[in-house]
Amino acid sequence: MIDRTVFKERFVKWVLVAFALSSLLFLFLIFLFILSEGLPLFLKVGVKNIIFGFKWAPTKGYFGIFPMIISSFLVTIGALVIGAPMGLSCAIYLSEYSGKKMKMFLKPALELLAGIPSVVFGFLGVIYIVPLVRNYLGGSGFSLISTSLVLGVMILPTIISISFDALVSVPKTYREGSAAMGATKWQTIYKVIIPSAKSGILASFILGMGRAIGETMAVIMIAGNALKIPGSILDPLRTLTGNIALELAYATGDHRLGLFSTGVVLMVIIMILNYIANFGIKRKIAK
Amino acid sequence: MRINPRIINRLVRMGLNVQAFFTVGILIIIVAIIFFKGFPHMSFAFIFSFPEDMGREGGIFPSIVGTIQLALLSILFATPLGLGTAIFLTEYTRESLFTKLIRFGVESLAGIPSILYGLFGFIFFVIKLKMGWSLLAGVLTMTIMILPTIIRTSEEAIRAVPRQLRIVSYSLSASKWETIKKVVLPAAMPGILTGIMLSIGRAVGETAAIIFTMGSSLRLPLSVMESGRTMAVHFYILAREGISMEKAYGTAVVLVLSILLINILAYYIMNKAIARYS
Structure with missing residues (x-):
């Protein structure tokens, strides 16, 4: 007969293994169901007609999402243009220049920014950024530039916290070596510290892109959701996420399948971005 | 020059x-x-009265209750799963292909944007499992979304517990599970609580995944099979459909204030925990 304690230990271990496997199970289910709903339409309508199709009229059999793919990338790049320099300079300030007390105040404040819900960003974007763009730059205000501005701020916490970690993990000896050569602090930062933290900083930009391309609620409130490739930064646009969120509530039949096809494309883009980012981070740690 | x-x-x-x-x-x-x-x-009456005329008049009481129900039930499901995973990863195994696979799963879940959780929850819980737009569908979707946060923070908290504590416990002939239950988990509790608080904050602020699983019924959900509306969803509908700007701002105050308080509390607990072991 097995001892009770031994039995209990084994029981606990197997329960924990089952719990640990749950994450994998959920990931599998998410893939399975989004793919099983999204792929049939690719076979029926053709990959080319969906990914490179220009016309989205799902009730009439047109499922082209090319303008949305381009729009998603445009807002993401726009967000990065705004968020990357701001985020990186914040991270440099936090890791290299700020005193301990300042850090104690700034870091939590920046983390709180990450907690503000995206609907609140969207709302404030509509109330303040959209009229600002409309009055000073023209157009309706619901535009690529408004969306990029708001997304740029939304991805700041991601960029700051990951580049901060990368900058902090540069060994102290590098800084001392550079200082010993008579370099100023800034010379040390841009000639020694940034190059050695390069892959972590890049990873933070790519994860920031991942956040921007997956962002939904703020985007549908500000982007204007027009079904074409924007011709200028003042034109409205519709992203992949926006397409799903705007139509899922009432879509049926092939229309709904089309939204899942949109989801498949989004999922593939996100997986690629995350893979690149994780690869970058891992290489940094290995070094 | x-x-x-x-x-x-x-x-x-x-x-x-x-x-x-x-x-x-x-x-x-x-x-x-x-x-x-x-x-x-914002007023006492705004918080404790029911909305009238789609939210144009009255208060936001049902959406506050809906938010609390969603957050607490998701935590109830996600905490045992996440904490169990963290305990397994830290105490029961070495780094191997198996743990790498689990970590890959957790990382991937963390990277999936909320609209894809919405799509999945909609097709799986709402349609295939025939739950309809319901509190339960929202809770189960949210559970999966917050799982990575709970796993990561719990894992870090458990790793930070000094080895000596475990060794002393074993030397008193405690078994592995007894050591974890009576020594490791109590010592790691502040870190675990931080993860739980951050997850509650996320559940309170989430919109895209919730609107397609829990729906947006304005009634007070009395069972898990009924649809309900969280504050974030209510705020979104008020603002987007231009129902009432005053009510939207009022809802936003309650929403942002609760998230800020929850997150500040989370970081406060975390700082206490860091001070303990350094």
Whole structure:
């Protein structure tokens, strides 16, 4: 007969293994169901007609999402243009220049920014950024530039916290070596510290892109959701996420399948971005 | 002419200083706008009365209850799963292909945007499992979304518990599970609580995944099979459909204030925990 304690230990271990496997199970289910709903339409309508199709009229059999793919990338790049320099300079300030007390105040404040819900960003974007763009730059205000501005701020916490970690993990000896050569602090930062933290900083930009391309609620409130490739930064646009969120509530039949096809494309883009980012981070740690 | 590197250094330092405060300034401005615009519309009656005329009049009581129900039930499911995974990863196994696979799963879940959780929850829980737009479908979707946060924070908290504590416990002939239950988990509790608080904050603020699983019924959900509306969803509908700006601002104050308080509490607990072991 097995001892009770031994039995209990084994029981606990197997329960924990089952719990640990749950994450994998959920990931599998998410893939399975989004793919099983999204792929049939690719076979029926053709990959080319969906990914490179220009016309989205799902009730009439047109499922082209090319303008949305381009729009998603445009807002993401726009967000990065705004968020990357701001985020990186914040991270440099936090890791290299700020005193301990300042850090104690700034870091939590920046983390709180990450907690503000995206609907609140969207709302404030509509109330303040959209009229600002409309009055000073023209157009309706619901535009690529408004969306990029708001997304740029939304991805700041991601960029700051990951580049901060990368900058902090540069060994102290590098800084001392550079200082010993008579370099100023800034010379040390841009000639020694940034190059050695390069892959972590890049990873933070790519994860920031991942956040921007997956962002939904703020985007549908500000982007204007027009079904074409924007011709200028003042034109409205519709992203992949926006397409799903705007139509899922009432879509049926092939229309709904089309939204899942949109989801498949989004999922593939996100997986690629995350893979690149994780690869970058891992290489940094290995070094 | 060559500019003195020391002057450049000073300029850069000043520029970065301004930049950092500008970023924090954005947070302060966002919070300030919401508070100044919203406080006049917030009152005891607003919080505790039912909405009338689609939210044009009355209060937000059902959406507050809906938010609390969603957050607490998701935590109830996600905490045992996440904590169990963290215990397994830290105490029961070495780094191997199996743990790498699990970590890959957790990382991937963390990277999936909320709209894809919405799509999945909609097709799996709402349609295939025939739950309909319901509190239960929302809770199960949210559970999966917050699982990575709970796993990561719990894992870090458990790893930070000094080895000596475990060794002493074993030397008193405690078994592995007894050691974990009576020594490791109590010591790691503040870190675990931080993860739980952050997850509650996420559940309170989430919209995209919830609107397609829990729906947006304005009634008070009395069972898990009924649809309900969280504050974030209510705020979104008020603002997007232009139902009432005053009520939208009022809802925003309650929403942002609760998330800020939850997150501040989370970081407070975490700082206490860090101070304990360093």
